[in-house]
Amino acid sequence: MPEPESELSSREVEHVARLARLGITPEEVTRYRDQLRNILHHIEALNRADTSKVPATAHPLEERNVMREDRREPSLPAEAALRNAPSRDDSYFKVKAIQE
Amino acid sequence: MKLYQRTIRELHQMLIDREISSVELTDAVLNQIDLVGDKTKAYLLVTRELALRQAQAADERLRAKRDVRPLTGIPIALKDVLCVRDVASTAGSKILGGFTPPYSATVVERLEGEGAVFLGKTNCDEFAMGSSNENSGYWPVHNPWSLDRVPGGSSGGSAAAVASGEAIAALGSDTGGSIRQPAALTGIVGMKPTYGRVSRYGLIAFASSLDQIGPMTRDVADGALLLQAIAGNDPRDSTSSSRPVPDYLATLTDGVKGMRLGVPKEYFVAGMEPAVEQSIRDAIRLLEQQGASIEEVSLPHSDVALPAYYIIAPAEASSNLARYDGTRYGFQAGGGRNLIEEYMLTRQQGFGAEVKRRIMLGTYALSSGYYDAYYLQAQKVRTLIIEDFKKAFEKVDALLGATSPTAAFELGAKTQDPVAMYLNDIITIPANLGNVCGISVPCGLVDGLPIGLQVIAPGFGEEVALRVAYAFEAATEFHRARSPLMGAAA
Amino acid sequence: MRALEAVTRYEVVVGLEVHAQILTQSKMFCGCSTDYLTAPPNANTCPVCLGLPGSLPVINRRAVEATIRTALALNCEIPEFSKFDRKNYFYPDLPKGYQISQYDLPFSRNGRLEFDLNGEAKRCGITRVHLEEDTGKLLHEGAIHEAQASLVNFNRAGVPLMEIVSEPDLRSADEAREYVMRLRAILQYIGVNGGDMESGQLRCDANVSLRPAGQTEYGTKVEVKNMNSFRAIHRAIEFEIGRQTEVLDAGGRLAQETRGWNDARGLTVSQRSKEYAEDYRYFPEPDLPPLDVSREWVAQIRAGLPELPAARRERFMTRFGLSPYDASLLTSSKTMAEFFEETVRLGAPAKAAANWILGDFSRLLNADRKEIDEASIKPVHLQQLISLIDSGAITGKMAKQTFDAMYRAPDPGPALEAARGSTQISGDAELDRIVVQVIAENAKSVADFKAGKGQALKFLIGQGMKISKGRANPQRLDALLREKIS
Ligand SMILES: [Mg+2]
């Protein structure tokens, strides 16, 4: 795997597209590679900030321990749960075989 | 004056005085949509029947004087990232084509409770990713002030609807400026509340730690009213704050006398149009004349807000958008030989270019070997931005600056250059990362195009931002200007 | 046999990942029912557990407390700060495209599970216990490899799931099986898990590797999945040890891979040739605020912990004089331990109760794959049977037949009564003689009873049963004694 500071390669674009399950044509690989390189080049500015003593903020929230009690609430009627399914079989969602 | 040109408060008075009915009002707005909808393309879906049904119900309430609220009978547009039960909801994306949620967003339920009337779902950049509305998976939106210009984004449809008389008010969502920037570019008021102030339940997520729903209105008081109706804790959104919601109207007219207002020097960015800068300077001077003391402040990490945003938002988006795989709802490509191929085809065809670009960027930033350099570093920068705001708000009550460095640009002007497009949000993004609130209020016209003054207040200080914006508005006439499509105000 | 050979030349290293569904009413992040076994497909789903756009999770407090409870029972440290993370991957049973799990700040770490195997004390480190959500279930149309389509049921999606990760401290298939049995007992004792492996309430994956005896670094590990019984765990690990030994002996290299246990064929099969290494892109779940786990909260959860198997085992040994072996077996299941204690409380001698439970009773239960609390025989029945034997009323051989008959019947009462009745004395003349003898021989107890000590009557009835070799009708005895004494 290349160093983070080296330029994004076409192979990495293909790898990332596959991780994200995005189909991508060879032309798109080149186009996205160039665009992402340009964006990443601007993002390098992040390293201008001295963060050596700074904690990360994942949550801007002041809330903590937000929980619900273990109580049942009505589920959707099965028909409402399934009505948007592009393919279904009876009350199941139907998907293509997984075969890797 | 036409009904569709009026504010919520004016119409509310007319409704309770029985001068007009909600059905009449709704008809007037629907007629305006019929008249100019083809020009603005503000709506993806007009829910005419639903609107008239709700208007009738509102009239019942008004007639019986039963539970009449400030929004009862008022026609409102909803950005298409908000789920409405049994109404197609697409987030501006092909991948959600045909999806009708079996539930409503909390804000939608609250507005229903108020007796508001839903006109339909407004166009937006796909999954709220964009600053011009040109990334809509369906069609671009045109600015009512100049149809060859963008309305801003991503809540461009909501902004255009309010600015063209196709809605009295609207809800938008703001992840990096998506309410404030289009509000500025269409001459209306738009507010991004503090993260946690408004429930996100039922808001189709773009970036979960940044998204916030807010009002888009003709003036500041309407904004306060609409915010009042949607703000507050929601047990279905664990990130919604349990802080009590103040009465925003109670302090709205208190003025700025004695207030300390800061001007961040970093907000006068390179590339800002001189005319925009001049209007902002004039606006600041005006507030000083109103009795505020003005001082220059510094938000030293403003220059790294944009890069931090373009890591954090795409990273969260790459995960939030993983669910669109064509198996449970929405678009399914068909034709894949197995499931993985099917996923890849569905997502290739269902998502537009900008969404795919951000999914890839976010996936890359989170992937093994890059997490620390990008995602973690961005989160640390986020801490610095929060600190910047905290320090500034030790000295001043609110901050002033432009909303957008330029007025509305021409359609197509920036579509070839993602980075140029991203720079539009350079002065709105820090408020999302820094977890403060911001409002954009009209502050002038440049070559016939509106621009906005941005007021930023501390986290959960919405009443401060509203009060400053109101003081500015009360002393100026900018908010009375109407787009050519809406017609001149009386 | 191959496994046995391996022990001499290679050291076996096993670590286990156990997924345990938490017994809650509602799911981990929504109010849907957790009953996924009997509900019609997709009937227990909602926008949250279907991953519909805009839906948001809310944490189930009981699931968090059950996780901390488990961690405390496994002697873990409970950090003061914890959070949820997203584990990103695509699979049709995963509705959001990510699983809400815990990555770097789980609810607990650094625990241990102690057990004994064939009289030898063992200790296995617990790396962590964390909380996550279960996935939906796939049904394949036809055989898995030829299937054209899969059917998806999301009723199980979002059921709270604990992941209990062990250190690679286990050194044989026996140890691994024993560890899981002990762990299961603990989870049942503290009421957090149903313990049924076949239905998937408890699932186990094993990381198995070998290294030359004496070497400190670990060999290439193979992850074995799909073992849904104790027997399967044992067989699968034995098989892997054999397979890996053959590869290593032949000078080959093992592939780091995931293999599935095929119970019917008795072997493991490679499931994934890893073209790409998994990259889960964990990051903090932005939809859930983190948790401060206060010491008061932990203390409160700790105070609610019942006696754990290890402590109960000690108590059974000291209090009842049971052997370590019997005490271990009896405490391996909460229901069995409770059955035993109740039988003894009702008056049965401990040793006899233990023998019956671990002997005939367990044999019959195992054959039927039943738990002790599913049997019609209750402690009161066993106690009465034992008392019939002890009093000499029936022979050991008769008792075995009676027990069998009691076990088979939906109501054990008649079989027990038949055994008793075949010898029972109900005639007042004969009973009178017994009562007279009891009163004559136990003057002190008679006086005590007269003085109002109710306990004394129980003793006198016992004496009467003894004289009659258990054949007296205790109700009649009771009545006659009261009559005669007052
Ligand atoms: Mg797991």
Ligand SMILES: [Zn+2]
């Ligand atoms: Zn649910």
